Amino acid sequence: MNNNIPQYSDLAHHWKLDKDIVFLNHGSFGATPTYISEQQTRYRDIMEREPVDFFVNQWPVLLDRSKKKLAEFVNADPDDLVFVQNTTTGVNQVLNSFLFEPGDEWLVSSHAYGACMLAMKHFCERNKIRLNVIEIPFPVEDDQQILKALQDKITDRTKLALIDHVSSATGMVFPIKKIVDFLRENGVCSLVDGAHAPGMVYLDIRHLNPDFYVANCHKWICAPKGSAFMYVKPDWKHFIKPLIISHYNDTDEGGSSHWANQFMWDGTHDFSAYFCVGDTLDYIEKLHPDGWEGVMNSNHKLVWNAGNLIAEKLGFDLPLRENYIGSILTLPMPDGEEGFPKFNETPPLKQKLYEKYQIQVPVFMFPSAPRQWLRISSQLYNNIGQYEYLADCLRQIFKSK
Template sequence: MPSPLVEHWTLDPSVVFLNHGSFGACPRAVLEAQTEWRARMERQPVQFLWRDLPDLLDAAREKLADFLKADPDDLVFVANATAGVNAVVRSLHLSPGDELLTTDHDYNACRNVLAEAATRAGAKVVVAKVPFPLRDETQIIEAILSAVTPRTRLAMIDHITSPTALVFPITKIIRALEAHGIDTLVDGAHAPGAVPLHLGLLRPAYYTGNLHKWVCAPKGAAFLWARPDRQDALRPAIVSHGENTRRPGRSPFHDRFDWPGTLDPTAWLSVPAAIQWGGSLFPGGWEELRDRNRHLASSARALLAGRLNQTLPCPNELLASMATLLLPTALQQPPLDAGRFDPIQVRLHAEHGVEAPVVRWGEPKRRYVRFSAQAYNCTEDYRTLGEAILRLSNGQHPR
């Protein structure tokens, strides 16, 4: 029996969708709000983009700041978390021999940003090896701190890792790195809407997060938060009019990021609608939605681990709205490094109608399945995934 909440989305009913973590899925109500914004923009493009947009962005930023428990002065909208990472890393003034720290659980696109900046400056990317499976959060902290050196300039740390779905103890990591005089850039691509956020207390040097994933805003909605003492040096990935054209009552930080050129800003303007909608889905608001998804992800992992005869790779305390499990030995055959999409992931979708990413991770590389839990999912979805994996591992073809 599908979740009755699936009616709020436009998802294809023929597909068991367990990959909310990649791009999210925007509910009907939020899509309708975006359509209204687009209609208003196209009725009077100049009025909307030149005259109205600054105040509209300020209003949307206020709502987002309330959600993130942050000061709106410290927030700007960006297209995605990768754009936020680009803005921070490419604003650094690196010297030969400087080090940029990350972990082996990071996101490839963001690792590429570090690598490009390091290559240009003659600097170095240092990768902390965080064990997986792991027994507790102390192994994460110890692995990161063991990679710190006197040359470490910045640490880019995921809040929730993409390949392994681990919730890193980000507050403890930030404070530990601060004690060594190191700024932290938190890649929070998966965090907003999946875990509680209080950026005013967290206070890293920088935090970037997607809103199109667990907040269910339209694609193209994300944010960058910067501590006040780091804002003057920041430049967006796209330098535009705001670099030398000031607006009364706005900071240089907002001026530089608010107008990256002609674009469709309706995803940003729809963020308040997404926040309001997600908070109204259950009586307990966002807290109940987050807890419901976390419990579903944990129970789904236990169900699949039993069905596939796999051990749990981390405690439930390190999970949010996603989880990963090692695939059976029969599905660990090479090639493990060919193609953008793993052949097992392709077959899950093509032969069994299940959309779930298969991640190739670790040294040597092994195949993991990552599955998401959103309000439209139910336990039966994970049973379907388990049966599909078993059929593939047994060499069976679809009925």
């Protein structure tokens, strides 16, 4: 039992989080409020009380209601949006359908999430497409540096670029509107990996106007795990087909909803996480007097203050200016171990923070080992005292080395 564990914020009672752990990693998998988990159970109970009536009559209504709320939140037409289980699925969905000719080139940013990078490599190898990596500097000075790195890799054959909205390893919020516009001006389609964006940063898909946008609802919207969406610009709908061909694919009903309907039924499964997205948007909005804008601003402010506090106590500079930060912030650490830890391998620093100090926080090697970074997240349930504690623990660890 560690008696030094700092408290969560006054809003933490909305979540189930273990009070014996200092949870500073909302970014990896999100965390869902207790009320929403109970709501998910209510949907499951309705389903089990009368499964046939549920899937025939209630399922389409619940799905439609939740999707309309989500579409409103991200400012997109609900007919251009489909639920998928996670960002990884959405990215694979687009890549699997994207038209190509041998000799085409695709781009991926050096900040891309590992699973999405592997998906790009797989489809490129399978289809004899050349994959070029845009080496985006980190720390970055300004937007121009990013656009220049992009420009250096675009050729006449470049057809598609996968770009993060908020990167996982570096926590950097990309100037995504400038990038999407720049790609379009150069004849390149944009596939935006927005896994972290909705609920963390303001998102307006109509204004952004990407070709494809995929994002999680289970991270910063706090919806149950297994809820995400894929947006496809109407110009491309004719060639983006579901990965799973099922009901609604044989009907040629036409109409504005036909494309989205084809993705609706990927076989029987538990759709309750999707139904909860609309409920979660309503629920989290009420946790701050200024609604979602207040939630995002308050999370941003906390992570920025926390980052500055830790940087001061440990004596380093933050790698990014405030305009490149949302609610996750990556901090430079002394070099780690050689060898790149794979997904589910735990760097020693992360392990020590968890086992000795009960702090749950991710540690990344970027761009490669041994260059080591620690990433803090801030959500409404966090409290500045938790980051002070992290700073003190880091000081103890590095002092004793």
